[in-house]
Amino acid sequence: MTIGICEIEILIYESHSLKEKRHVIKSIIERIxxxxxxxxxxxxxxxxxxxxxxxxxxxxxxxxxxESAISKIINFVDNDERVEIITYNKEIY
Structure with a gap:
């Protein structure tokens, strides 16, 4: 069994309140x-x-x-115009 994990730190452009942030984050999470x-x-x-x-x-x-799935997820988030990836850390066990 192989486990891939990743933490993606993002900056949210369209957010000016916690409510707007949650809307963007929830959308990204559900799509992933x-x-x-x-x-x-x-x-x-x-x-x-x-x-x-x-x-x-x-x-x-x-x-x-x-590894492929994690890379595709990072690219998917990176292509979302509402956010910018600041940094990410991925590990495969």
Missing amino acids: KSRFNASVAEVDFNDIWNKSVIGVAVVSNDQKLC
Whole structure:
């Protein structure tokens, strides 16, 4: 069994309140869940209105598949015009 995890720190452009931030983050999380079948949650900066950290986990029996899924998720978030990736950390176990 192979587990891929990633923390993606993002800056949210369209957010001027916590309500707007939650709308953007919830949209991104739900789209990742449905498109990539991954476990996703907001894991840090819950009370800051323009910044967030999204945690992603993928489980597979193939290491290359985990690496590919994590990379595709990072690219997916990077292509969202509402946010900018500040940094990300990925690990494969």
